[in-house]
Amino acid sequence: MQDQFNFDHPPFNTLTAEQRQDLLDQTDIAYFNRGETILRPGQLIDCLYIILKGVVEERHAERSEIFAQYTTDDLFDLRGQFDGECRHSYVALEESLCFVLPTQAFLNLMTENPDFAAWFQQDLQGRQQAAGPQKNLSEFILTRIDNGNIQPAMVIDGQTSIYQATSLLRTHHLESLIVTHDGSFGMLTGTDLLYGAVLDERPATEPVHPLASFNLISVQKGDFLFNALMLMIRHKIERVAVKEQEQLVGILEMTQLLSQFSTHSHVLGLRILRAASIDELAEAAATLGMLVENLHNNGVRLPFIMKLLATLNEQLMRKAFEFAFPAAYHERLALMVLGSEGRGEQILKTDQDNALVLEDGLDAAEILPHAEQFSRYLERLGYPPCPGKVMVNNPEWVLTAGQWRQTLSQWIGQNTPHSHMQLAIVSDPHFIAGRESLVRQLQRHLLDSLKGKELLLSEFAAQALRFHTPLTFFGDIKHSAKGLDIKRGGIFPLVQGVRALALEQGLTETNTLERVQQLTARRVLEPDVADNLGAALILFWQLRLEQQLARGGDGLNQLIDPAALPRHRRDLLRHALHVVKKFKQQLEVHFQIRNP
Template sequence: MQDQFNFAHPPFDTLTPEQRQDLLDQTDIAYFARGETLLEPGQLVDCLYIILKGVVEERHTERGEVFAQYTTDDLFDIRGQFDGECRHGYVALEETLCFVLPTQAFLTLMTDNPDFAAWFQQDLKGRQQTTAPRKNLSEFILTRIDNSNIQPAMVIDGQTSILQATRLLKTHHLESLIVAHDGSFGMLTGTDLLYGAVLDALPAGEPVHVLASFNLVSVQKGDFLFNALMLMVQHKIERVAVKEGEQLAGILEMTQLLSQFSTHSQVLGLRILRAETIDELAEAAATLGMLVENLHNNGVRLPFIMKLLASLNGQLMRKAFEFAFPPELHDRLALMVLGSEGRCEQVLKTDQDNALVLDNDLAPGEVRPYAEQFSRHLERLGYPPCPGRVMVNNPDWVRRLDDWQHCLTGWVRRNTPDSHMQLAIIADPHFIAGRESLVRRFQKHLLAAVKGRELLLSEFAAQALRFHTPLTFFGDIKQSDKGLDIKRGGIFPVVQGVRALALEQGVTETNTLERIRLLTDLRIFEPEQADNLSAALTLFWQLRLEQQLARGGDGLSQRLDPARLPRHQRDLLRHALHVVKKFKQKLEVHFQIRSL
């Protein structure tokens, strides 16, 4: 029967062939009848149980409290392997067969195999990383900038003539030069020289500092190539300077990234930046789904995918904004996105969630035709209209700054379910285009309005408790014919609860993972709880994305079937849902929700 031991199940998949044979040599088979006690509280633990068949329940003997149920491939009592004695009772709920591994053999495997040990010693975050696929592209995305992927930077004096600089580019086969002038460094490209000489008809002896761009964007040597790509996309440039400390170390060109990245994300970024019509922009937007699937299938971690997609979606919307709104209005209003887009947590396209903040001397009626055109542009790019009409073509979401501030104050003071919903919508504003200071002032007023409003924040946080965590009384994943709604059961409680804590603490960051990090710095979370909460949320996103991709890229699908998940993913999901349950308990205590 030992040939039925499942070595494909973590953490036993980390064992070498020799270690697997040693495990089999030292493992016995034990039978337990229904209702039989396997372990009692306080009993010395001298073995680890791995269930071959049956169900075992972990319970508090005196209080009758049930902690968990274990079935095929589950193992227990892990804590007892390190503590030496059992804290709870374990009872067979049906006829059960277990592999029994002596504790000493288990500890020997822990010593001899670091990966095996890590699975037991780490929490949810560590286990999730241990079971994540290891793919070449994922490793490459995390490649750092070094001498192998940058070119030397040739620095010239700003008084160098156009003719001399052109000869230097040709002689040394360079695409760009660094210009030093008046204590600053600037970038000079072959295109700059061409435009200066031909279009501006500058004489060959003209100094090059008049052509160089001194708004130099730089990265540090040792940073990730991925981050350099993000800067190029965000700043609409094709090269960045590389520094080592304060010293210039070289130049990183987009062409070098093009030659190294095996996805087409950088090409897509360039297509968005260079689009001259909404049709060209739509052609670029249509490939976003393929990009997501490509990155996911190649093992790139979801937070990196989210970061890239947030940047590309921002570029798409910024370009659509430029197409829709005349240039003379760009400095008189600000476009902001809300919801998951505002938190930079949207991967596949969902419906539009956006608003406009206008300068106080700009009437909403003046921008209405352009706002309606912008909404049509977004629909053309694949963003369907919002069912709740949270869009700039709805006058309710286009207001002067003073009117927005008055509106925010009213929502806070009313403290009703409707006002809570409105506050939840606008609590995650992210600037896209126009004048950024308008969004900053909007957010500053919101945070000031809710500061000290304990009753409001308590009722706002209580929304995170609206949906039941899909766990059974015995601590297992609750089954349903309709599947598990991962948004209601896992994502929403974390996002809403963290959002309430962020509003309470005046945190301006809108991304949930960043909010958790900042709240940990403020000692609202213990580091271990923060790691587990972040890992749980990332797992929910990951499982949802896999389900959506399996359904043809349906960005609105929120349900998954736990029975179809691999065993290790079900284990992670169960653990993650327990993390959510504990987080809800923290919210109840922190905001005194039970006393309401």
């Protein structure tokens, strides 16, 4: 039966041909009857079991607690290989066949094969990274800004004439110059010189400093090219200055960046920015799904895809805002997105979640027609209406700054499931367009109002426990015939629990992974817990995206089919769900949540 050993299953797929043969030479087969105890607490461990057929349950000997259930290709007791003795009971739930590998042979493989050893030594995050290689496009995503992709900065004095500056650009084949004036640095492009000389009819002898832009956007040498791309898209520019600490060392041009980036995401960004009508904007928005699929198929890591899509979605909504709201209102109100969009965790388009903050004194009645138009525009761009009506065409979500403060105070005072849901929605605000200070002040008011509200935060955190973790009594994945709702079972408990901890700490970050980082820095979360929380979330998002793409890009579908996953992906999913279960237990202790 040794020929039935599955070497395609991690980590045995890392073994060389010689190591595989050595494993088979030293492996025996053991048969266990239904109900037979294979290992007992305190028993000395001298072998590792790999299940060929059957089901084995791991139990606590005294408390009747079930830790896990193992089946084909699973192995046990791994901890005992290093501790030397067993901690729990392992019982065959049905007739079972197991490969039996001597512990010494297992430890020899650990010594001989670093990849094999790494699989057992890594936590969830490490195993997920080891589950599959990243493809070539991720090389761009992880490429850093260095001398190989920037051009030296030519610095000129602000008193240099337009003629002299134009000659320098032509002689040195440059697209831009750095201008110094009154102790500041500015950017001067060929287009700036052209507009100055032709459109403004400035004499060629005039100095260039009035033509330069001194609102210089810069990146640090050593930062990721991807982050430079995000800055260019966000600020509608085609070049950034590169600094090393505070010293200016070069310029990164869009043409250089695009030559290394094959997915045309910035081309899409430019189409969004240059759209002159809602129809043109809709044409650009329609390609977002293809961009996601392209990036995913090329192996780009999910956090980078999410960051890119958050930026492009922001550009889409800002442009739609400009179409819907007359310019006279732009500094009198602020558009903010909420929910997954507010956290920057939306990949494929889901329903609209947005609100408006008006300056005090501005009548909502004169804004609502434009808000209604904006909601229709978003629907035209592929964002369906929110079933809960959390949209700017709903007067309940269009309030002045004073009304928002009053509403937040009411929700905090009510401390009901409904008010918790409302608070959860507004606790992830992300500014899109208008006057940003209105959103920042609202967020600050919310955080200040929650200080010292231990009972409210406890009830708020309890919402993370509302849905059952989809694990069976035996610790295996539980799902219905329709599939597993990964949002309820995995994503929501982690997002809500981290959100509660972040509100308790007064954090202004809204992205869950960034909140986890800040909570770790404040020692609210242990580093290993934080790593596993982040890895579990990324796995849930990844699995959901794969299923959504397989179903035609349905961003509203939250179901995944565990049975369709390869064995090692199911192992990762099961591990991640145990991370969720453990995190819930930590929330119960931290917030002193009492189960009914």
